[in-house]
Amino acid sequence: MIKAPAVIPTHVSLIMDGNGRWAEERGKERVFGHFEGVESVRSVMETSVELGIRYVSFFAFSEENWGRPDAEVNTLMNLMFKAMENELPTFRKHDVRFMVLGNREHLPKNLVATIDRVMKETEDAKGLTMILFLSYSGKWDILQASRKLAYDLIEKPELGVDADIFSHYLVTDGIPDPDLLIRTSGEKRISNYMLWQMAYTEFVFTDTLWPDFRKEEYLKALEEYASRDRRFGKIK
Ligand code: IPE
Numbered sequence: 001m002i003k004a005p006a007v008i009p010t011h012v013s014l015i016m017d018g019n020g021r022w023a024e025e026r027g028k029e030r031v032f033g034h035f036e037g038v039e040s041v042r043s044v045m046e047t048s049v050e051l052g053i054r055y056v057s058f059f060a061f062s063e064e065n066w067g068r069p070d071a072e073v074n075t076l077m078n079l080m081f082k083a084m085e086n087e088l089p090t091f092r093k094h095d096v097r098f099m100v101l102g103n104r105e106h107l108p109k110n111l112v113a114t115i116d117r118v119m120k121e122t123e124d125a126k127g128l129t130m131i132l133f134l135s136y137s138g139k140w141d142i143l144q145a146s147r148k149l150a151y152d153l154i155e156k157p158e159l160g161v162d163a164d165i166f167s168h169y170l171v172t173d174g175i176p177d178p179d180l181l182i183r184t185s186g187e188k189r190i191s192n193y194m195l196w197q198m199a200y201t202e203f204v205f206t207d208t209l210w211p212d213f214r215k216e217e218y219l220k221a222l223e224e225y226a227s228r229d230r231r232f233g234k235i236k
Pocket residue numbers: 016017018019020021022060061062065076185210
């Protein structure tokens with residue numbers, strides 16, 4: 001049993017950063033940090049289930065990350081493939097709905113097939129929704145939404161454009177905007193993550209490297225969130 005924070009966010013998002021440095025500190029190849037980081041994902045997912053959080057999302061791979069050396073990119077793609085293949089029983093056990101969002105264009109075919117299968121097999125789950133942002137960037141999302149909306153406006157000019165309509169064209173349609181963003185490893189930037197969706201998100205930064213970010217650290221960040229005063233531009 002854990003002591004639940006007084007305020008539980010609906011959607012928590014995490015920028016999992018510092019895997020490479022974690023491995024380098026141990027004199028190992030960067031990929032070891034990625035392997036160990038999978039355990040942190042599991043820990044955050046299970047704690048989220050325990051606390052009754054509705055949505056948890058992870059920035060797993062940015063569009064910019066394609067610019068890393070081929071060997072690291074390939075290892076990351078294989079790691080994601082294996083993790084998704086292996087985790088289906090865990091998703092079932094916890095009634096987790098699993099989703100992957102991002103630009104699928106450059107993803108390996110076998111990975112796309114696995115993503116589709118796991119998403120299909122968990123689509124009716126009623127518990128936590130767990131989202132992996134893969135080959136995602138905030139600017140890409142805004143651009144793909146703008147293109148689709150522009151086409152629709154040619155056919156139906158009466159549709160108009162406002163923030164609510166625009167939101168429906170983002171890949172996050174139907175998912176509440178993040179209440180809390182946690183970024184590990186001491187970096188304090190958004191790195192082209194959900195730019196539109198984070199207009200009013202609370203940010204928590206920690207120096208802990210992602211492979212060391214487990215239940216205790218997660219609870220600490222949630223406590224910090226519970227102490228924040230969210231005003232959304234208004235006054236009390
Ligand atoms: C985060 O860890 C994982 C990805 C971005 C895929 P990094 O690989 O960025 O680790 P550092 O920041 O180099 O330590």
